[in-house]
Amino acid sequence: MQQDNSPLPALLKILAKLPGVGARSSRRLALHLLKRKDAVLYPLIDALSTAATDVVSCRECGNLDTVDPCGLCTDPRRATQQLCVVADVADLWALERGGSFKGRYHVLGGLLSALDGVTPEQLRLDALVSRVKALGITEVILALNGTMDGQSTAFYVGDKLAPLGVKTTRLAFGIPIGGELDYLDDSTVSTAMAARQLL
């Protein structure tokens, strides 16, 4: 390998900082890019550069888009008085892939965590309260992780919304589609039992 100031180690170092990529994967990625400059490397450079200049965070909901406010916030068909609260843009995308929600979103920008030092001030909570009022929202759906942090954030948001009198719901906990009862942990089974529905 070349000296430290040459471009290759710098490339490897920055690739290794990407989520899910370690030292070995960064070497594979770098080789792949450099062997296929026309097919992969130059298009990637263009895409990254465009994304860097054009993609912005929506001032309304916190989604990422090339316009601000984003396409979801300005889509008149999505003015349904339902607002879905998610922790991150990745969760918003997951719900969009599911395709069943037709209302608007609100990205908090993380989950409360005393241990990781994520405080209520760092989340877009005040913006959430103002949007609920301004948009005439009738139902806030909390689509947060089932983790410890997700649960405390859900309770916290619920508490903040309580004075507004808006209906607040959260996604169901239970048996995953295609899941086998026998393999589920006990608390999931008992939660699913408590949340059972009429056939």
Added chain:
Amino acid sequence: MPPSAPRIDHLRLVQFRSHALFEMETDTASLVLVEGANGTGKTNILEALSLFGFGGRGFRNAATMELHREGQAAPWGVAVTLDETRYTLMEAPGDTRVFKIDDSIQKSTPSFGEAAALLWLTPRHDRLFDSSAGDRRRFFDRFVSAFYAGHSGHLRAYDYRWRERRALFESGGAVDATWRRVIEQSLAGHAVAIAAARNAVLAQLQRWLAEPLADFPPASLALLGWVEQRCGELPAVLVEQELLERLERGALEGVLLPHQADVTALHLGKNAPAHRCSSGEQKAVVMAWLLAEARLLAAEQERAPILLLDEPFTHLDVTRQGALLEALLALGCQVWLTDCGTLSAPLPAATKRLKLAA
């Protein structure tokens, strides 16, 4: 003991701790004795089995990397055949492990699941009553978890909330009241669930402790914890409320919370606390405790355990050694034992013996 007490009949270790390759059949014997001098790898064999017990990290609480054979980079593997089902645990790239039941990969923590619970005693437990409250509490909680699968989840969640609460106070500046209440409500809920499970298991265990096997001393256990005590006096909902109020007021002086609780034992034969007894008597009480756990599991859950006893014969005289073997046979479940030459009592005929060479 149900006739269907689970039996391990085959064990294979590859590049595991001191063993390059180790393979044995037990002929489904109920007693399996691993003998050998110090440093021949007896405990490593029991440790390999314990990886399928509570927590999935075995009785040394070892990280994946630590289980390598000394000085080798090759991945380690453990394969156990239990009642014709094969359980495999292997090291995989990226400091992870793969757990398979027969040929299908499992996402869950390694365990024999419903097929068998694992209970163990290691020489660390010989001085359990001279040790810290935390050691005794963890020893007991491990068993409560074998009984109530949800217990370990409550323990983890409680621990998380407790650390969160501390972090909140230590973060400096004003504490967000809503956030604090969210954390404390969750904390109180898990605390009561933990205490209720401990109380329920303890009550059932006492019956078996009072009627020991062979001539093990009768003993009784007591839980020292504020939530545990209140749960014995009030409905759980009220205890939760009371705890929450105390958390809110910060009125926790003299309140032993679930992570500070202790389990003490009384040697009923001598009517003395276990920590005042001789080391041999202490060991007999710990052993009686474990045997009571095994009998309770078998009787109440029809889920007979497999016992791993590392060096159980030290500190015991010949009579007690004989009594232990007799009690283990009466138990009917499979027991894996190690011995480095301290056993002088005669072995039952059906014992599967394995001598490890230096």
